[in-house]
Amino acid sequence: MEDESIVKVETNDNIRLGESIIHKQKRRYVRSARAEARIVTKKNAKSLLECWSLCPFRWQRNRFKCAFCEESFIQCSDLREHVSECSSKHNVKDIYSKFKEMSLINVDVTGASCRLCRCPYSGINQMRQHAVQHGYEFNTSQPDGVLPFSLDKECWRCIICHEDFNNFLKLYEHMNVHYQHYICSTCGKGYMTAPRLRKHSEVHITGSFPCDKCDRAFTMRAARDHHKAHAHAKGPRYECPQCNMRFNGYYDRMNHLNEAHREKEVSYRCNACELTFKTSGKRAMHVRTVHLPQPRNFACPCCEWFFKTSYELKRHMVKHTGEKNFTCTICGKAYPRNRALRTHLKTHEDLTCK
DSSP: OHHHHHHHHHHHHHHHHHHHHHHHHHTOOOOOHHHHHHHHHHHHHHHHHHHBOOEEEEEETTEEEETTTOOEESSHHHHHHHHHHHGGGOOHHHHHTTOSSOOOEEEEOTTOBBTTTOOBOOOHHHHHHHHHHTTOOOOTTSOOSEEEEOOOTTOEEOTTTOOEESSHHHHHHHGGGTOOOEEOTTTOOEESSHHHHHHHHGGGOEEEEEOSSSSOEEEEHHHHHHHHHHHTOSSOSEEOTTTOOEESSHHHHHHHHHHHSOOOOOOEEOSSSSOEESSHHHHHHHIIIIISOOOOOEEOSSSSOEESSHHHHHHHHHHHHOOOOEEOTTTOOEESSHHHHHHHHHHHHHHHHO
16 A cells, blocks of 8 residues: 555656646747847857957947947057957957847958958958858848948048048948848838937927927927927037037037048038038038929919929018018017028127127
């Protein structure tokens, strides 16, 4: 009887153990497709960084930072020299520990070569293929995990399309054109990281967004944030990356960099004519208005003039209607355009100064 009871207990224990194993198997965690993609992307980055003598870095507050220890530098050559030494004490995990979520690792490819055979870097495709040839695991169906740059303060040039920029920040923003891993479902614009897509998505959020500094309210969050950044700024917006001086205007900072730090000013040349511009935005506007002009489909009902937009037609109609909707709060004079009112207000400032 005692033997039978022991057998029954052992049998029951085995049944419980079997049920526990089955239960654990049911609870087994299955990664999502997005999580799997993140893991593969990290492996791709690890393979490239182990195969090539790349210089991983971060860009924060107009400074280059070592991706391993976050020591900051102004000169690109100092950054490269430091990272070359620092990389021997760290690994890729130390880089990813700095991110709240997985992001692309910025890498400087200047002077890069294969760590195994000393083959010099000659392009992004060669970088991938060479790592595979040496037996490194690399999945071409997922992102590389790195964002390549050639850091040279004399010429901020995209290594993919070779377009030049005035500063590194402009170049960094430009890389969204080539690395569109995250697409906005509303407008279709592409971005290289999830945080950048989230920041952009705020443009499409509408509602009531009051400013906590004044009585104004906005229908879009992006408009409210833009207002706060400009109307309630604590100090000049544009900081010099070399000496921490701040300037009210973009061009003021560029002139300072050119005069005080001898930084070369980049000019943007029009492909259709000989004109050059200080920013790519001004060049784009020139191309749209001069070389790709819009049809003049908006006709004035009072004369023979035609206009490209309804806004231009509305401005023109003031000549016919005689409306003066812009009134001086000091003397009561009214003007048809805001620009005319602003010019008039300067006369009151001159009188006050006297």
